[in-house]
Amino acid sequence: MRYEEPVFRPPCEAGSLIIQATIGCPHNQCAFCGMYKMKKYRVRGIEEIKEDIEAAARVWPDPPSVFLADGNTIAMRTDDLVRVLDHVREVFPRVGRVSCYGGARFIRGRKVEDLKRLAEHGLDIVYMGLESGDDEILLAVRKGACADDYVRASEKMREAGIELSTYVLAGLGGRDRMRQHAVNSARTLNRMKPDYIRIRTLVLMPGFPMFEQLKSGEFQECTGREIALETRLLLENLEVEGARFLSDHISNYLPLYGRLPEDKPAMMAAIDQALARPENPLLGPRTITSL
């Protein structure tokens, strides 16, 4: 196995075998993201990927699931990704789930037939960072896609039969755009109809482009209390049927899990309970030690 570090995967893929099919991210411009800034994007050679799959099988012959890193493996040519998927399924015939990250920018223009081929060859779920459903925020953070692109990409995924798990980045609009971030993210998610809606919280670190905006005061970071209020507003405005809502990332303040719409009142009540305890240190201002 040859990993080019750092290697990232969604928290729910913690028990998966990770195979790097691509290195880095072909977009690599998001102002809040520093995950792949040190890597130049490339697709690894198919033979090299196959060798890694076989090497992994010698030490872990029966993984429950496989995650194809790095940041946007969906951007691979369909034929190449099909060959990788075929090899995964051949070497691990009992694998339960195969997944990768996939941005709307790399799906919106794809033919549904191509996505259907990926599904037929064993791609089960794609993790897509919506981050915000608000066009002004998406433009400000250089996401490279607008709300309509996300809706178009989601429709194609649904038609192809690939599950979609999407992330909303709490706090991404800062204090100035809290309300528009929450309301427009809910509005876009209502149009996207993803299978999973996952919350992560904005954490800006030195080296991230937005960290400079934070330092200069141009970007005002939300407090923990504001993040909770924003998440509540997002939930309140969600009108999706059958999606799971999860706050399952280490960056988050409150663990929330439920199915929409039936668990919405219980999740909102959990946020209200947390907000009713002003002494809760998690709800205070956030501190960045290196500022």
Ligand code: SF4
């Ligand atoms: S957030 Fe995703 S699309 Fe944006 S730079 Fe990071 S990995 Fe690439």
